[in-house]
Amino acid sequence: MKIIVPMAGRGSRLRPHSLTVPKPLxxxxxxxxxxxxxxDIAKILNEPIEEIAFVLGDPAWFGDDVVSSLQDLAKSLGAKASIYRQDQPLGTGHAIMCAKDSLSGPAVIAYADTLIRADFNLDPEADAVIWVKQVDQPEAYGVxxxxxxxxxxxxxxxPAQFVSDLAVIxxxxxxxxxxxxxxxxKxxxxxxxxxxxxQINDGIKGMMAKxxxxxxxxxAEWMDCGNKAVTLETNQRMLGFLEADGEEQLVAASVKNENSKIIAPCYIGENVLLKNATIGPNVSIGNNCVIENTSVKNSLIQNNTQIKNANLEEAMIGNHVKYDGKFTKISIGDYSVLE
Incomplete structure (x- = not known):
């Protein structure tokens, strides 16, 4: 089995967080x-993954560090990593064809801006399967x-008229x-x-015609990461799933807790200092952060960031940020300083 992952987009709707880090990362x-x-896809398939082909954008944006992280990801699943480039944003069908040398045999194609929870077997009678999710407003989706x-x-x-309520994810x-x-x-x-x-849909329609x-x-679950609001919601839902599964250590052993309270579910990375802080619920904090005299809930904080004297809710804060202030629903990109 192969997995093909087109991920060349810059993620403009998630700015400023995607200004220095590609959205899928x-x-x-x-x-x-x-x-x-x-x-998650590898877990659902429950069979050996032979190759994972990643379709990246401009090397100036998707550089060696991105390639290295994707190679490590493939290796962790016992698969070969293949790296392709889409030099122009010419659509989903074009992105897939950038990986044409890997397009043989059984494969899953997955666009890297969504997360799922599912548990089912692939239909052996089908030539292809399209993952869908039942939605309340199908007119807003492709169905x-x-x-x-x-x-x-x-x-x-x-669709302007009802066709089905099963949205393509x-x-x-x-x-x-x-x-x-x-x-x-063709x-x-x-x-x-x-x-x-x-578009990929035109290739699929050609297959149907034959x-x-x-x-x-x-x-069961479809979680988007398109903008700040839905990414925070996805972070919250994923933390709940991970806590229920009990498969991952959500709070690192190296966390230093000085007179602080952690309200689950939370993810807290390595070498984090919590000082006179209340963290959670539904908070993710990356590595090497300092959170002091602060309350944080329903928020996402990346790596190497310092937060002081804050009361944060529904906040999304990037890497290498320094923030000392009173605002709550904030969105701060990498390398920002507000003191």
């Missing part, structure tokens, strides 16, 4: 988004249309991804463009 509940996504056999027969983007399984590769090559050759981009059977895989 921003930690949620203690791990980068793309790391959690790939590990699948099903026939009487519960096979996907159409993909409809933001951006994760796909192909029994043989080379079939998708052939259809996407999309590129015929210059089939929607919204100025080459009789390939698509089924749905429904996830």
């Amino acid at each position: 921003i930690p949620v509940a203690g791990q980068p988004i793309v790391h959690r996504l790939v590990k 699948v249309e099903l026939n009487d056999q519960q096979e996907i027969v159409e993909l409809v983007e933001k 951006g994760i796909y399984y192909f029994k043989d991804v080379s079939v998708l590769k052939e259809e996407l090559q 999309v590129l050759d015929d210059n089939i463009i929607h919204g100025g981009e080459y 009789g390939n059977v698509f089924k749905t895989g429904e996830v």
Whole structure:
């Protein structure tokens, strides 16, 4: 099995946090988004992962440190890491085709801006599976249309009339991804463009037209990381799941607690000093931080940051920040100083 991860986007909706760190590498509940996504997919598949192909953007943005972290991620799953580049933002279909040398055999394609919780077996009768989630407002999403056999027969983007309430979440399984590769090559050759981009949906529709059977895989939870508000919500939900699972140590043994209170669930990284602080619930704090005379809840703080004399709620704070102040619902990017 292979996993293909297009992740070349800059994540403009998550600025300022994505100004210095690519969005898929921003930690949620203690791990980068793309790391959690790939590990969760590998867990769901429950079979050996042969290769993980990452499609990155400009090397000036996705540099050697990013490549190294992704190689380590693949190695931790016993897989080979393949690195490809998408030099222009030409859409989902174009991004996949940047990894064309890896497009063979069974594969999962997953876009690195979402997290899931799921537990199911892939349908052996299906040529492909599209992960979906039941939603309350399907008109705001791309949805699948099903026939009487519960096979996907159409993909409809933001339907004006009700088609179904099963939204496409951006994760796909192909029994043989080379079939998708052939259809996407036709999309590129015929210059089939929607919204100025080459879309994966046109390749999928080409497969459907040739009789390939698509089924749905429904996830229990679908968590977005598109902007500050939903990323904080995702951090909160993921912390709850991790606490319930009991599979990860959420508070590092090296945390120094001086007259401070931790209200679970929280993730607190290595070498953190808590002094006269109340942390939690639903807080993630990265490595090497100092939190002093401060209350923090429902917030996400990255690495090497110092927070003093604050009362924070629904805050998102980047790396190497110094903050001393009274505001609560703040969003501060890397290397900022407010004293």
